[in-house]
Amino acid sequence: MRELPIILFGVGGVGRALVRQIVENREFHANQYDLVLRILALCDRNSAVIELDNGIADPDLQALLALKAAGGSLLEHPLGANQSDLKGIVDIAGRAGAVVVDCTASDVTVPALLFSIMQGYKVVLANKKPLTVQQEVYDRLTRAGVTTTGNAGWRNLGQSRWETTCGAALPVISTLNRLVASGDEVQRIAGTFSGTLGYVMTGLQAQRPFSEIVREAHQLGYTEPDPRDDLGGVDVARKALILARGLGWPLDLTDVQVTGLYPARMNQLSIDEFMLALPELDQQFQAQVEAALAEGKVLRFAATVADGQCRVGPTLVEASSPLGRLGGTDNLVEFYTRWYNPNPLVVQGRGAGVDATASGVLADVIELAYTI
Ligand SMILES: NC(=O)c1ccc[n+]([C@@H]2O[C@H](COP(=O)([O-])OP(=O)(O)OC[C@H]3O[C@@H](n4cnc5c(N)ncnc54)[C@H](OP(=O)(O)O)[C@@H]3O)[C@@H](O)[C@H]2O)c1
Structure with a gap:
């Protein structure tokens, strides 16, 4: 043995x-x-x-x-x-x-x-x-x-x-490493990497108020004790950076453009104050979702790794794409490469849990x- x-x-x-x-x-x-x-x-x-x-x-x-x-x-x-x-x-x-x-x-x-x-x-x-x-x-x-x-x-x-x-x-890193090892050219990676943010975006798409969804997720224990730790997107930014570095791009965390789901000024608030202030954001999200729908698109909290850059935040995606069809808390990653185009290689499933x-x-x- x-x-x-x-x-x-x-x-x-x-x-x-x-x-x-x-x-x-x-x-x-x-x-x-x-x-x-x-x-x-x-x-x-x-x-x-x-x-x-x-x-x-x-x-x-x-x-x-x-x-x-x-x-x-x-x-x-x-x-x-x-x-x-x-x-x-x-x-x-x-x-x-x-x-x-x-x-x-x-x-x-x-x-x-x-x-x-x-x-x-x-x-x-x-x-x-x-x-x-x-x-x-x-x-x-x-x-x-x-x-x-x-x-x-x-x-x-x-x-x-x-x-x-x-x-x-989920076999995300091994998929990336295999694509790289084969000499395939990875042109774009787009993915959702947070069940919590998936839950929020699915709720928004169902036309529910942002404040109601976040409060519910908080009560159900889907968010960190301070929901800003999820809504800020820094954890997703780390994942995007790991993917970009896996492609050989020499980026740092400060190079990742992160747009969180709340404005920086709300960082000053206590958790209770933040929860009370959430309705201030409802209208803005409702407008974004409606604008997306009018274009046949949906809003996802996505990480995009493309053109030597990483972006993380609310992103418009085609409603008919794998990311656009995603609902609930699953993670989903699309790899667009020389050999996987126009249909991406897709990895999907539970992206958390001990x-x-x-x-x-x-x-x-x-x-x-x-x-x-
Ligand atoms: N939970 C998930 O679904 C999930 C999914 C993917 C990846 N991860 C990653 O997996 C890791 C562990 O997650 P978790 O949920 O198990 O976290 P956790 O419950 O907070 O556990 C962290 C552990 O690390 C220990 N620790 C902290 N600082 C240390 C140090 N300096 N030296 C030695 N041990 C130290 C803590 O010690 P004490 O017990 O003494 O506090 C604790 O035992 C995290 O990096 C997380 O991002 C988690």
Whole structure:
């Protein structure tokens, strides 16, 4: 049986679902892939559990998951210890063939990830932040053979995966990478990457007031506690940037043109004040939807990656296009290329959720198990 050592950063919703799925699939991975996945280190914000010999035993993993699900720290477990240095954890727990998995939502992980790559370990990211800071960090994490003079090396097909950074487990990044690898010319990518914003746009198309839809989504828990975190579009901008960089375009987050669903002046308000002020925006959205309908188009909150640029915000699309026909909370990505034109290659489905996302992370880990 082949051992696959794993070091996991982040034991939140996705990290916990990943550990659960690793444990549930032990027999399957042994039978079908000849693999035993050993979690050597588990880290949260301030603490870690490390078991170097056979990895953390399943009963301990279950206890740790229960602790984290109840809002505790790994430190509360007898095996838990303080940690303030993820790179140090990789240094201690890393070994040949190790896969370092980032399920945090922080760029604090960057030094540890770069160190992992330098050590020859593999890296799987659910976390978008390391891929949306400096271009050089993106290059080092996704390209092999980066030179000491800073030139980006060649595309790395063996050492890292980041499928769940765009559209959760939907095969968006792997589709992009395959199109690029084949030498196909990707002319335009257009996609919706937020279930919450999909819900809002579907409501608008049904001629409901913007304020009513946002309040409903907030009450149903579809939005972040502060709905502006969704409505501002920054998370979608990070995804658009990851796609653009995947095409080889050297852009930064500040280059992405983002038009959110509320004006900047509303950033000064408290959450309650913001919710009360929402009706001010109703008329403007109603007018936009009606103007779109009059042209046979619909309004989508889309990311568009084309002509060397990234744009994110309300976008008019043909009602008959895949994006135009989309309703509800699914993510949908259209790839227009030399070979996929005029009809795009389309990827569609659930683009969020901790279990779906963790399944994508696990698939990335398994894919890397047999790469050099
Ligand atoms: N949820 C989804 O549907 C989804 C879909 C696609 C991608 N993602 C991405 O997946 C990642 C995880 O999402 P999530 O929903 O699981 O987030 P989450 O519940 O907020 O969990 C984040 C975890 O990261 C840990 N963490 C934060 N800073 C850290 C640090 N410096 N060192 C080590 N651990 C640290 C947190 O520790 P504490 O437990 O101590 O706070 C927590 O365990 C995010 O980047 C997210 O964007 C999520």
